[in-house]
Amino acid sequence: MSPFSGSAARTEDWRHLRLTRHEGVATVTLARPEKLNALTFGAYADLRDLLAELARERSVRALVLAGEGRGFCSGGDVDEIIGATLSMDTAQLLDFNRMTGQVVRAIRECPFPVIAAVHGVAAGAGAVLALAADFRVADPSAKFAFLFTKVGLSGGDMGAAYLLPRVVGLGHATRLLMLGEAVRAPEAERIGLISELTDEGQADVRAGELARRLADGPALAHAQTKALLTAELDMPLAASVELDAATQALLMNGADYAEFHAAFTEKRPPKWQGR
Numbered sequence: 001m002s003p004f005s006g007s008a009a010r011t012e013d014w015r016h017l018r019l020t021r022h023e024g025v026a027t028v029t030l031a032r033p034e035k036l037n038a039l040t041f042g043a044y045a046d047l048r049d050l051l052a053e054l055a056r057e058r059s060v061r062a063l064v065l066a067g068e069g070r071g072f073c074s075g076g077d078v079d080e081i082i083g084a085t086l087s088m089d090t091a092q093l094l095d096f097n098r099m100t101g102q103v104v105r106a107i108r109e110c111p112f113p114v115i116a117a118v119h120g121v122a123a124g125a126g127a128v129l130a131l132a133a134d135f136r137v138a139d140p141s142a143k144f145a146f147l148f149t150k151v152g153l154s155g156g157d158m159g160a161a162y163l164l165p166r167v168v169g170l171g172h173a174t175r176l177l178m179l180g181e182a183v184r185a186p187e188a189e190r191i192g193l194i195s196e197l198t199d200e201g202q203a204d205v206r207a208g209e210l211a212r213r214l215a216d217g218p219a220l221a222h223a224q225t226k227a228l229l230t231a232e233l234d235m236p237l238a239a240s241v242e243l244d245a246a247t248q249a250l251l252m253n254g255a256d257y258a259e260f261h262a263a264f265t266e267k268r269p270p271k272w273q274g275r
Helices: 041-057 078-085 090-109 125-132 160-168 170-179 185-190 203-215 219-234 237-252 255-266
Strands: 018-022 025-030 062-067 114-118 121-123 135-138 143-145 182-184
Touching: 025 041, 025 203, 041 078, 041 090, 062 125, 062 203, 090 125, 090 219, 114 125, 114 203, 121 125, 125 143, 125 160, 135 185, 135 203, 160 170, 182 185, 219 237, 237 255
Parallel strands: 025 062, 062 114, 114 135, 121 143
Antiparallel strands: 018 025, 143 182
8 A cells, every 4th residue: 555645634533443552552342332333334445444544644553453242243234234135226236345355455545454353153244354364363252154145146246356365264154255254263272263362352452462462563563564465375485486586685675674683683672673
């Protein structure tokens, strides 16, 4: 994502989610607990635009995506989205589905790690938001369900058919996307869908601790690692090692690389600058 912006003013007024910041860590909370944080058109648009703004301003070094109340996110709101899409024409439906995909691209392409803190249900689009994150920290109540075929749609929604096989393998992804079966936390950890399984009620805490650890580290190195992980998914080996070489050459000219050597020599912790 480009750090350059046009004339439109940046905003802190996000009506469909809650944003907090603390020393380089941003926390974005889906805040419709009475609806299990079901997504609306506005929530999708706010997530897309917020991630772009945070990427441009370059003050965020890690982001936690969380849900308020009893669950992470139950997916698209049945009345406000599914009901409304029944009256849309093809062009409008294409615009909507492209927007949901733009949210996933924004999570994957923003230059900072994203940690999904999952408790309770992560269903439909909520499961894909968690899937798109770099880390999924979940407590034992977590339950992932890619429900798209359950409503008569393709399981390959919002990039799920691209991302899920790369996280859990084609066999598990086929089962989860084709059948729409729910996966509870112990199995999700076993197949690699969960990065860390916490004690009950601790997902938000552990996600915050991981975000703090990442934010205190070499931000540019993290950003480039994330970019390479995404870019090299479809590259042949020769192209991947060439891209790795070019990236390392750039980072070897950076302040953090020199700072590591100075800190090692002086027997002190590095003071990372993210440059």
